[in-house]
Amino acid sequence: MLDSTRRQFLGQGSRLALGSIALEALLREGALAAPSPQAKAKRVIYLCQSGAPSQIDLFDHKPALEKRFNEDLPASIRQGQRLTTMTSGQDRFPIAPSIFKFSRHGQCGATVSELMPHLASVSDDLCYIKSMFTEAINHDPAITFLQTGAQQAGRPSFGSWISYGLGTENENLPAFVVLLSRGSGRPNCQPLYDRLWGSGFLPSRHQGVKFLSSGDPVLYLKNPPGVSDAGRRRNLDAIAELNGSNHEAFGDPETLTRIAQYEMAARMQTSVPDAADLSGEPQSTFDLYGPEARVRGSYAYHCLLARRLIERDVRFVQLFHMGWDQHNALPKQIRGQCRDTDQPSAALITDLKQRGLLDDTLVIWGGEFGRTVYSQGELTADNYGRDHHPRCFTLWLAGAGIKAGHTHGATDDFSYNITEDPVHIHDLNATLLHLLGIDHERLTHRYQGRDFRLTDVHGEVVRGILG
Numbered sequence: 001m002l003d004s005t006r007r008q009f010l011g012q013g014s015r016l017a018l019g020s021i022a023l024e025a026l027l028r029e030g031a032l033a034a035p036s037p038q039a040k041a042k043r044v045i046y047l048c049q050s051g052a053p054s055q056i057d058l059f060d061h062k063p064a065l066e067k068r069f070n071e072d073l074p075a076s077i078r079q080g081q082r083l084t085t086m087t088s089g090q091d092r093f094p095i096a097p098s099i100f101k102f103s104r105h106g107q108c109g110a111t112v113s114e115l116m117p118h119l120a121s122v123s124d125d126l127c128y129i130k131s132m133f134t135e136a137i138n139h140d141p142a143i144t145f146l147q148t149g150a151q152q153a154g155r156p157s158f159g160s161w162i163s164y165g166l167g168t169e170n171e172n173l174p175a176f177v178v179l180l181s182r183g184s185g186r187p188n189c190q191p192l193y194d195r196l197w198g199s200g201f202l203p204s205r206h207q208g209v210k211f212l213s214s215g216d217p218v219l220y221l222k223n224p225p226g227v228s229d230a231g232r233r234r235n236l237d238a239i240a241e242l243n244g245s246n247h248e249a250f251g252d253p254e255t256l257t258r259i260a261q262y263e264m265a266a267r268m269q270t271s272v273p274d275a276a277d278l279s280g281e282p283q284s285t286f287d288l289y290g291p292e293a294r295v296r297g298s299y300a301y302h303c304l305l306a307r308r309l310i311e312r313d314v315r316f317v318q319l320f321h322m323g324w325d326q327h328n329a330l331p332k333q334i335r336g337q338c339r340d341t342d343q344p345s346a347a348l349i350t351d352l353k354q355r356g357l358l359d360d361t362l363v364i365w366g367g368e369f370g371r372t373v374y375s376q377g378e379l380t381a382d383n384y385g386r387d388h389h390p391r392c393f394t395l396w397l398a399g400a401g402i403k404a405g406h407t408h409g410a411t412d413d414f415s416y417n418i419t420e421d422p423v424h425i426h427d428l429n430a431t432l433l434h435l436l437g438i439d440h441e442r443l444t445h446r447y448q449g450r451d452f453r454l455t456d457v458h459g460e461v462v463r464g465i466l467g
Contacts, residue, residue: 039437040401041362051324054371055394065097093374096384108405115338118346131409142368156200159316163206169313172271178208179302183323185336201447213297290343300344328385366395430459
C-alpha cells in the first residue's frame, strides 16, 4: 500500500484513507523489533530526577563516615580521578557525612534515609541498584547520555527508540508522553532541552509529546475561534491529499509522518482532555499521592497523570523533575526535593500494584550521576554541598520482571568507588530493553551509512536484577 499511485490514493473513497495509510506505515514500522513472547513489560514510566540526587544522603548509607567528619578524602580513594571545575581549585576535599538518619525497611531490609519515608515503605517492591556509573561528569552530556546512550546531542531518546521498536497500543494518544515539573529544592536549576525526548534521526513521529502545565495540555488542542470540527476535517483531508501527492512525487517518509501526525492531532482533541481530566478520581487517590496531587504541573500531579496514561496504553511516559543539583546548602535543598517526590513516587507504585498494572509496567527512578562524599565549599556541622560524581550512584526499578526487594551492587566506605557488580548506563538500557522483549543488539536504525542502536556497541543484560 505504501507504493500506491496517486490515482490509488485518491480512489480510496474514504475521507480518512490517507490518514489510514500513514497510520499503517506507523504500525508496520512498530514491528521492526516486535517483542518476544517472553517480554515482561509492555509499558514504561521513567521518573527522571534531573540534577543528580545524592546517593549518600538517600540510599547509600555510610555510617563509618561519622567519625571522619572534616577529614581529607584519602588520595588512595580518589586515585587522581578527574574533578569538575567547581571543586578542582579547592585546597582540600573534606569528608561530609550525611546528617540524615538511615534505617532498614521491609522484609528485604533495604537501608533508606529518613528523607524518603514513603518510598521506604514500599522497599519490598523495589530493586535498588547502588553500583550505577557513567562516563560524563557534567550535567548536559550526562543526562543526554542517560537518555540517548551518547553524550553528544542528536541521537534518539530512549522513549523514541521504544516507540520506533514497539509502536503504539493506543491510536488516539501518543506512544511517548513527557511531563516536566520544577522542584522546590532548587527551583532555578539547570534547564532541560526538548532534544532529551527528541527522535534524533528516527522519523519525527517517535519524538516525545510534551504535556504543558498550564492552558491546554498540548498546544493547539482546541480549534481556533470560528473553525468548526467539520471545517477542520475538510482542511485535514485537503492537506492529506496534498501530502499524498508530495509523497508520490518524492518518496520522503517524513511526508507520511506528517499525515499521521495531523490525524493523531485530530484524535487527540478528545483523547487528551479525557486523559488529563482528574475530576473523576476519588478523594482516596488524591490522599494517596499527597497534597500537591491536585496542583497541575507538580510532580505529584504528573505521577497520577502517568498512571492514567498507562491505563490508556500509552507506551512510554517520562517525568522530568528538576532541582536535584545541590552544590551548596544541600541539607535544605534536598529536603524540598524529597517532599516533592517521596510520597508521589511511592503512591505510584502502590496505585499501579493495586490495579494490577505493575505486573506489566516498568518503573525507573534515577538521575544522571551521583554526588561526592567530600564537601564543595564550606563544611559545617549542619550544612554542606556536593559536587558531581559519575563513578557511583543509586537508582531504583520496580515492576515487570524486576527482582523485588533486592539490592544490587555495593560501593566502598566513602560511596566513591564501586566494589561489587558495576552497572554501566549501557547495561541498564540493555536490561530495560530486554524486559520489554527486545534484544538491544537488534533494535537498530541505519543512518549515514551505519547501523545505530541505543546501546551503541556496548551493553550487557544485568541478570542479577531480573525476577
